[in-house]
Amino acid sequence: MTIEGMCLPFRNLRDGISDRWSPCLLDPGNFRRSSLGLKLALVAVHVVFVGAVFLLDGDLIEKTVTEPWYPALYLLLFLAALIQYFVTAGSSPGYLIEARGAFLEANARIKESSASSKQPASLKNDSFIVSISSNQPEKSAHGNTSSSWSKMVMLLHPPGTSVRALTCAYCMFEQPPRSKHCHDCDKCVLQFDHHCVWLGACIGQNNHCRFWWYICMETALCLWTGVFYIIYIQTSISRTWWKDMILIVLLCGLLIIVIFLLLLLLFHSYLILTNQTTYELVRRRRIPYLRGVPEKVYPFSKGIRQNLYRFCCAQGGEYYMEQMPTQLELGELARPYTCLDLLTCRCC
Ligand SMILES: [Zn+2]
Ligand SMILES: [Zn+2]
Numbered sequence: 121m122t123i124e125g126m127c128l129p130f131r132n133l134r135d136g137i138s139d140r141w142s143p144c145l146l147d148p149g150n151f152r153r154s155s156l157g158l159k160l161a162l163v164a165v166h167v168v169f170v171g172a173v174f175l176l177d178g179d180l181i182e183k184t185v186t187e188p189w190y191p192a193l194y195l196l197l198f199l200a201a202l203i204q205y206f207v208t209a210g211s212s213p214g215y216l217i218e219a220r221g222a223f224l225e226a227n228a229r230i231k232e233s234s235a236s237s238k239q240p241a242s243l244k245n246d247s248f249i250v251s252i253s254s255n256q257p258e259k260s261a262h263g264n265t266s267s268s269w270s271k272m273v274m275l276l277h278p279p280g281t282s283v284r285a286l287t288c289a290y291c292m293f294e295q296p297p298r299s300k301h302c303h304d305c306d307k308c309v310l311q312f313d314h315h316c317v318w319l320g321a322c323i324g325q326n327n328h329c330r331f332w333w334y335i336c337m338e339t340a341l342c343l344w345t346g347v348f349y350i351i352y353i354q355t356s357i358s359r360t361w362w363k364d365m366i367l368i369v370l371l372c373g374l375l376i377i378v379i380f381l382l383l384l385l386l387f388h389s390y391l392i393l394t395n396q397t398t399y400e401l402v403r404r405r406r407i408p409y410l411r412g413v414p415e416k417v418y419p420f421s422k423g424i425r426q427n428l429y430r431f432c433c434a435q436g437g438e439y440y441m442e443q444m445p446t447q448l449e450l451g452e453l454a455r456p457y458t459c460l461d462l463l464t465c466r467c468c
Pocket of ligand 1 (some may be wrong): 288292301
């Protein structure tokens with residue numbers, strides 16, 4: 121019996137549950153429509169909150185004449201947040217099928233150019249880096265040299281890990297550490313963080329940075345809008361009661377959004393500094409490759425500076441696949457901090 125055959129009953133069960141609880145998600149057409157509906161709703165919410173500032177605050181309209189740079193900066197932030205939203209929603213999170221295609225193509229090129237070379241891809245700091253060089257990576261992903269991919273993935277996992285345990289039951293590819301199959305995208309994603317309903321896209325290795333910047337811009341926009349509301353309520357509280365009511369209701373809504381965004385920003389900043397993903401943090405005990413890892417140990421963290429550098433300066437078009445640390449390395453990471461460690465900035 122094949123792995124696909126074994127997994128079929130579970131797949132059917134899951135599909136049955138999806139059908140019962142979320143029928144709209146089962147049909148890709150409906151899913152795309154609901155995603156488009158959410159995007160339009162999000163744009164409408166932006167227009168309402170920002171439009172209210174210009175419609176109700178007469179002082180700000182006067183300011184556009186005397187100090188045009190001030191509202192212009194605000195509108196620029198509004199546009200930048202919306203553009204960042206659509207760019208993040210349209211970006212690839214780093215699908216495994218694309219990485220695999222790029223890897224096989226690079227591997228084939230290396231074999232062609234140097235018959236003596238046995239190394240399947242560039243190996244830097246215990247991790248494989250595969251660059252996109254093909255316009256159609258998916259096409260080459262189904263080549264007949266897939267065993268080189270299996271070998272490379274096995275090298276990234278601890279010795280003794282079975283190929284069967286690493287094979288995605290849906291894509292039928294071996295998954296490197298930190299990859300996960302997304303049931304909404306129906307693809308495996310490298311360094312899977314989560315599937316964002318508001319963006320209608322997965323957040324993974326290649327767009328996590330964009331996602332962080334989007335939350336950052338959105339938080340700044342909400343805070344600035346909140347400042348406009350508060351200034352208006354303070355200066356014009358007794359002029360027109362219905363305008364005050366609208367702005368107080370909007371301010372309450374904005375406060376809830378700001379709290380949520382600030383918490384999200386802090387949470388993702390913490391994940392970035394420790395090189396973790398939301399999925400790894402939430403499901404730590406259920407993820408096979410994290411089961412033997414001691415609590416409070418971040419196995420993929422290379423120190424705050426390195427983590428930040430990799431997150432911010434990762435080159436577009438590169439797929440970064442990290443190797444699971446050995447037991448010795450995990451033991452070193454779990455070692456309690458001493459005074460000397462603090463003085464030498466071991467965490468950095
Ligand atoms: Zn998959
Ligand atoms: Zn997804």
